[in-house]
Amino acid sequence: MSRSVLITLAQREISDALRNRWFIAYAGAFVVLSVALALLIDSSAGYSGVSGFGRTSAGLINLVLFLAPLMGLTLGAQALTSERERGTLSYLLAQPVSLFEIFLAKFIGLAIAIGAAIVTGFALATLTISYLSGGKGMDIFLQLTGLTVLLAVVSLSVGYLISSVAHRTSTALGVAVVAWLALVMIGDLGLMGTAIMFKLSPSTLLTVTILNPLESYRIASINLLKDSLELLGPAGLVATDRFGSATGWVLTGILALWTIVPLAIAYLAMSRKEQR
Amino acid sequence: MNGRRAGRLSLPALIFLMLAMVAPLLAATPIAGAAQSDGATPGALQVCATCEFTSIEAALAAAPEGATIEVLGGQHDGPILIESPVQLIGIDSPVIEGHHDGTVVRILSSDVTLQGFTIQNSGQNFDKEDSAVYIEGERVRILDNQLHNTLFGVNAALAHDLLIEGNTIVGMDVDMGIRGDGIKVWYSHRTQIIDNDIRQSRDLLVWYSDDVVIRGNTVYDGRYGFHFMNSNNGIAEQNRLFDNSVGIYLMYGKGFIIRDNLLQGSRGPSGQGIGLKEIDGVEMIGNIIYDNRVGVFIDNSPLSPVVTNDFRQNLFAYNDIGIGMLPSTRNNVFTENSFVDNQEQVTVLGGGNTGENQWSENGRGNFWSDYAGYDADGDGVGDVPFRSEHLSEQLMSSWPILRLFRFSVAEAAVDFGSRAVPMFRQNPVIVDEHPLVEQVIPANAAKPAHIPDRTSARLWSGGLLLLVITVIAWAWRGSRFSGAETRRDRSHAEQGAPGAPVATSGGRS
Incomplete structure (x- = not known):
């Protein structure tokens, strides 16, 4: 595996993404909405002189939970199928580059592009109001940014998996949107109902919930911003009890697993397909 | 003759008397000074x-x-x-x-x-x-x-x-x-x-x-800031209580004035800015209640049915729960308070509503940061009542386990659903008939601790932006590196051959 090939292909992927209207639309929406939200937070704090992490700033987590997975999933779903449909994949494979190099470089390139969009949104929002982290300091803010980029990478990885299995871009996009809906909303709504109907114990509910990478992200970010999970009621206290100070690491680990496993499966599916 | 002598005698006597009266004063001043300088107090x-x-x-x-x-x-x-x-x-x-x-x-x-x-x-x-x-x-x-x-x-x-x-x-x-x-x-x-x-x-x-006065103290990193028990007519004012488990806890007593205090970061296991248990006749005025688990916790107060507790011009900001009361709490009057961005502004712990408490008086209610009404006549009072009816909050009061889903998209969906489909609408937890449209700032309260450092935040985010620009520039430059050939291919691409330009740049290596 050649490093210069990887770099060149990744660079090409980034500049491709910058020309992709989907990407531009997502990135634009994310940046504009996070700045708008920052202004809203500022106005809600008013002139009382106190600031903090409240309902309004929690909207940022909502925004991320909505947009970052959508961005990752749909861009990831398009990544391989569109390349195949356009015939550029065969063209590239005819060059002295391996499938693995193309696969990895595209992923890295897309991850950097999406990461750049998220970092821009967060940085501009912070320039607008300067206390997104609820006055908790810049290290928290940087960790939150990193965690958010990781979430986007997770959804990119899942999107990639969809893309490697699907035959056409339209199919891949459809599946990606359904996956997005399930991860973002339907899964949680179902769990909320299940928890009440079947009187789930806090520890069961917690275990099932953090299997969803979006939930892992949400809980990890609350843990970052609030220093504890007591805000999340009994199940949150179970998490603190079970993981203690390693809570953040456990949740980050889940996110990392969600990046690596789908990516590995995607590569296997892809190489099988290309061999045929 | 006798009269004259008496006059002559009385003059020195008068002078002596005057000196005797002034002497302690003259002497007292140097004593105080000496005690400070060389400690030579006679x-x-x-x-x-x-x-x-x-x-x-x-x-x-x-x-x-x-x-x-x-x-x-x-x-x-x-x-x-x-x-x-x-x-x-x-x-x-x-x-x-x-x-x-x-x-x-x-x-x-x-x-x-x-x-x-x-x-x-x-x-x-x-x-x-x-x-x-x-x-x-x-x-x-x-x-x-x-x-x-x-x-x-x-x-x-x-x-x-x-x-x-x-x-x-x-x-x-x-x-x-x-x-x-x-x-x-x-x-x-x-x-x-x-x-x-x-x-x-x-x-x-x-x-x-009884009649204890606590004024101007700073208490932090402790368990209870102040704990009054079986004491009456206490006054706590101008104190700064932060990073304690509980700010002020009043238990069994009557007649308190809690004024102009700062209660910040009370985040113990049952963290409360101010807790009231069976307390009659509290006047809570102009306090800043900020970033606590529960801003004010009310348990069966006032106890007597003929007494009210008054909460005026307090700022409840960024608490997990602004005011949390146990069911059947009644006769509390809240006016001109500002509720700013608490996760739950007011909640009845265990479910229900705050029916027998009063949220406005003489046509003045409270400021609510989530009030979505308007003030067309410009009198400072909103024209439609404020109703706190987040379905998700009520679900979470009844089933605390659901708090796990705080800030999730599902939570937002539940609230949206309950607004859109009135069938799911619940009784509001509170109704404030005369919500204020501007905050009332507790001007005399002690100032908050831990003010965030904005300059470093600005520098860091500026740096992050620079990083993004560098990455984009690097990718952009790399992808169109191979000069004339690429450019020619790009003009192909614009005529409808997507993907062609980049393939050549891949061949550069």
């Missing part, structure tokens, strides 16, 4: 290595009632026992060392003043309540002392009219549960606790003591 007993007395005990034994004893610096060993009314004044902060054994200074007389000492290292025995200063006597004054590494700081029992002012009290650096109380006041009416700085202790307790 009539005072002095303690130092070269003085008449070399130990505090010796001076105490020799001192008549009401005498002043000046201790000029140095280190002295405890325990010290004061059994007669004297003024024990430390100059150049002399140290009284407890050697980690028992109570350091024990005051068992009325009318004693203890001023300007550093008292340190008490014992650690809870049964005996080892303290820096133990008081059992009336009208005692504890002024400007430094109490360090003590189990209990100032421990007063049956010490009416006590004054504790300007002291710094630092507890032991051990677990919260095995620390003692910074100040413990037991059965001591009319105690005044003013301008003290207390940290790393357990509680500041006021038990069975």
Whole structure:
């Protein structure tokens, strides 16, 4: 595996993404909405002189939970199928580059592009109001940014998996949107109902919930911003009890697993397909 | 003749009389000054290595009632026992060392003043309540002392009219549960606790003591900021209480004024800015209640059905729960408070609504940051009532396990659904008929701690933006590196051959 090939292909992927209207639309929406939200937070704090992490700033987590997975999933779903449909994949494979190099470089390139969009949104929002982290300091803010980029990478990885299995871009996009809906909303709504109907114990509910990478992200970010999970009621206290100070690491680990496993499966599916 | 003589005699007598009256005044001024500069107070007993007395005990034994004893610096060993009314004044902060054994200074007389000492290292025995200063006597004054590494700081029992002012009290650096109380006041009416700085202790307790005034103190890193129990008519004002488990807890009593305090970061397991348990007649005015688990917790207060508790012009900001009350709490009146961005502004712990409490008075309600109404006539009062009816909040009150889904998209969906489909609409938790459209700022309250550093935030985010721009520029440049060939291919691409330009750049390696 050649490093210069990887770099060149990744660079090409980034500049491709910058020309992709989907990407531009997502990135634009994310940046504009996070700045708008920052202004809203500022106005809600008013002139009382106190600031903090409240309902309004929690909207940022909502925004991320909505947009970052959508961005990752749909861009990831398009990544391989569109390349195949356009015939550029065969063209590239005819060059002295391996499938693995193309696969990895595209992923890295897309991850950097999406990461750049998220970092821009967060940085501009912070320039607008300067206390997104609820006055908790810049290290928290940087960790939150990193965690958010990781979430986007997770959804990119899942999107990639969809893309490697699907035959056409339209199919891949459809599946990606359904996956997005399930991860973002339907899964949680179902769990909320299940928890009440079947009187789930806090520890069961917690275990099932953090299997969803979006939930892992949400809980990890609350843990970052609030220093504890007591805000999340009994199940949150179970998490603190079970993981203690390693809570953040456990949740980050889940996110990392969600990046690596789908990516590995995607590569296997892809190489099988290309061999045929 | 007799008259003249009488006149002549009376003139010197008059002058003498006048002098006699003025003399104490003339004398008093230099005394106060001297005490500060060289400690030469006429009539005072002095303690130092070269003085008449070399130990505090010796001076105490020799001192008549009401005498002043000046201790000029140095280190002295405890325990010290004061059994007669004297003024024990430390100059150049002399140290009284407890050697980690028992109570350091024990005051068992009325009318004693203890001023300007550093008292340190008490014992650690809870049964005996080892303290820096133990008081059992009336009208005692504890002024400007430094109490360090003590189990209990100032421990007063049956010490009416006590004054504790300007002291710094630092507890032991051990677990919260095995620390003692910074100040413990037991059965001591009319105690005044003013301008003290207390940290790393357990509680500041006021038990069975009426008419206590607590003003201008800073208490942090403790368990209870103040804990009043079975005490009536207390006043707490202008205090800064932050990073304690609980700010102020009032239990069983009546007639309190809680005014202009800061209650911040009360985040213990049952963290409350202010907790009221069976308290009648509280006036809570102009406090800043900020970043607590529960801003104000109300348990069965007021107890009497004919009394109201008044909450006016307080700021409830960024608490997990602004006001949390237990079911069947009633007769509380809330006006001109500002509820800013609390996760749950007002909630009934265990579900239900706040029906029998009053959310406006004389046409003035409270400010709610999530009020979505308008004020068309510009009188400062919103034209439609504020109703708190987040379905998700009510679900979470009834099923606390659902709090796990806080800030999730599903939570937002539930709230949206309940607004869109009125079938799911619940009874609102509160209705404020006259919501204010502008915040009422508690102007006199003590200022918050931990103000965020905005400059570094700006620098960091500027740096992040630069990083993004660099990455994009790098990718952009790399992808169109191979010059003329690429450019030609791009013009192909624009005519409808996507993907072609980039393939050549891939071949560069």
